[in-house]
Amino acid sequence: MAELVFDANDCAACPIRHRAVCARCEPDELERLEEIKYYRHFESGQHIVWGGDQMDFVASVVSGIATLSQAMEDGRTQMVGLLLPSDFLGRPGRKEAAYDVTAVSDVTLCCFRRKPFEQLIETTPHVAQRLLEMTLDELDAAREWMLILGRKTAREKIASLMAIIARREAALRMSKAANGARFELPLTREAMADYLGLTIETVSRQISALKRDNVIALEGKRKVLVPDFNRLLAETGDDADGGLLI
Amino acid sequence: MAELVFDANDCAACPIRHRAVCARCEPDELERLEEIKYYRHFESGQHIVWGGDQMDFVASVVSGIATLSQAMEDGRTQMVGLLLPSDFLGRPGRKEAAYDVTAVSDVTLCCFRRKPFEQLIETTPHVAQRLLEMTLDELDAAREWMLILGRKTAREKIASLMAIIARREAALRMSKAANGARFELPLTREAMADYLGLTIETVSRQISALKRDNVIALEGKRKVLVPDFNRLLAETGDDADGGLLI
DNA sequence: GGTCACTTTTGATGCAGGTCAAGGAGCGGG
DNA sequence: CCCGCTCCTTGACCTGCATCAAAAGTGACC
Known part of the structure; x- marks a missing residue:
């Protein structure tokens, strides 16, 4: 449980640098990201956000594991996403969280303020391209998962x-x-x-x-x-x- | 069953112009798209592609309905996607189809040759942005679907x-x-x-x-x-x- | 109109997985 | 060391859906 320490100003030393949403960034893009980023820690079991909550950031999972899940009123619950290090949390353009997000182990997030991140996506291609790629991968995973659930x-x-x-x-x-x-x-x-x-x-x-x-x-x-x-x-x-x- | 006729050179008259992957295109981008596009028709029940097949195009569904599905060897089948008019078929960067695609009704596709489409995505922002948006919507739909299947x-x-x-x-x-x-x-x-x-x-x-x-x-x-x-x-x-x- | 092929409905039965219940196992705190 | 807590395992029983079977549409074609 030794708390990992990140140098908040050095993306180059980041353990997920080459797989996360920032993977393709040029140095100048990275600089812009660094201006709007901050780290947050959550303990195992803690809720990160509740579905429906206002969400003023998007984030990369730096370490630990989190789940996305949906619940019905009567308590039936279905996990719909499993976030491992380098996975992306949140949706640009959406203000409210669509799902409950829970830390399954101790979790460190690299958060980006939502508004500036959205602007960044519109003006620089590399973040948007990487995000598309990651979203397509997630969609593939979701479809594999649907076969598992259904059949x-x-x-x-x-x-x-x-x-x-x-x-x-x-x-x-x-x-x-x-x-x-x-x-x-x-x-x-x-x-x-x-x-x-x-x-x-x-x-x-x-x-x-x-x-x-x-x-x-x-x-x-x-x-x-x-x-x-x-x-x-x-x-x-x-x-x-x-x-x-x- | 009256066959719809499209003017192969006039995207402006296209019934899905404002919802498909080309929705945000500027006139010059539309021109580039028109150069690499062609229409294909499939009859109800026909297979459009088989999972694992080489796929040298991506496409928008112009009319009709198609399904994406996965099958296990013993015949168990799970649908993993339902493509309605304006939905996008295929994944830039992937040569082989990941799923079986079947026409559920008569279907018209607006196909784009894959290679040039991929280049276009890297050089013009509007197609990529719209594609990201559509993919995120699909991911949301898939997650809703997972709750249905699982619980x-x-x-x-x-x-x-x-x-x-x-x-x-x-x-x-x-x-x-x-x-x-x-x-x-x-x-x-x-x-x-x-x-x-x-x-x-x-x-x-x-x-x-x-x-x-x-x-x-x-x-x-x-x-x-x-x-x-x-x-x-x-x-x-x-x-x-x-x-x-x- | 009759035949054939296919889809849909309905019924009878069985079983995989849910539900309810009772212990274990691991572990931090007094 | 024991208590209380949470997480996991196992057993007994039940039920919702699958399976197997057959009848009842539906419609294309001769």
Whole structure:
């Protein structure tokens, strides 16, 4: 939990510099961004914004994990977005948050005041281009997710989630796990249930079943070990070579 | 079925001119677009592209309805996008189609050759800006859809779909239906089932149930009459004032 | 008008996953 | 060390939707 310290004036040292919305910025564009940026920290479990709230900033996730979710009045909740480091939060042109945003771990945001950011998007191409690219990636992820929600069995859903997290983890650290994989499960059972459209009981049961069948093994409660990644992929129901786009 | 005729050189007369990806174009930008555009027609039921196919164009839907869908090897299918007139098809920067695209009615596309379109996006701001806006709208729609898929009951799913189509219909013709609504149901039972993550039997049963409960009435097989739109909204499970963003 | 192909509706039955309930397991604080 | 809290697991039971099956439209074509 050692608080990371960022030099508020040095984007060059930023850990997400090459993947975030500012990835393509020229030095002068970066300067303009630095003028309107500020960091905010949230503790695990804290709400970052509520759906419907006024939102006077947009932001990049610098570290930690946050979720976007939608709730119905009776309490049913569906996660609709999972924000990892470098992901973008907020929508230019929109004043109110459309979803609840919650910190799942301790989170650091690099916030940009909304108005100036919107102007910046209209006047400089590189931020807008990168944002389009990221939005298209998110849309692809959302569509993959829709297949999971609409057509997969509980077991396939759990396997798919594990595969997605393992892939992202690998992408972040640029390591191509030879065959097996080991990763931290950053979500509670409840968050997994909200992600997958299941109940926590079903999540728990299916994880136990995958463990029983030696598809996965748990170290502690949060570390997952996958002895044979292809075996896991087979359990997702997707075709062998795996078409997940994110 | 009277074939619409477009003047291939006159974007000004185009029925989707003000809503499509070209909506914000200046005359000179429009000229550049006209150089790389061509129309294609597809008949109802025809496949426009298959997921994985090479795709050397992107396009706007001029008329008709098309679906994006994903299939698993065993045949389970999930619709992940519904393209109405003015919606955009394809992704700049991607050579292969990510999804199956199927014409649900007779469809006319305004196609742009991919390479020149990509260049155009990098050099002129208005197309890219509009595309970002449209993509963000699609992402919102996808997230609404995820709540439907993950957490709603079959009855709520059907009611939600009816409400979405009624809203879009109203938006297209700019008519604010006073209280009730009447609209054409452009989808087969199978397409509805693929949209909602249900079977056609369940779709049929729930429509019968809504009919029995006087939430909707059918005229013929494809025209839906909603005597009290708020009653329908109540059946969707969303909060009263309705947060659907599209 | 009759036939064939296809879509839709309806009924009967089964099961995956939800619901309700009761313990464990891990952990910070007194 | 025990208490109280939160998170997770497991069991027993139930229900909403899928599945299987068949009948009833619907409409194109001869």
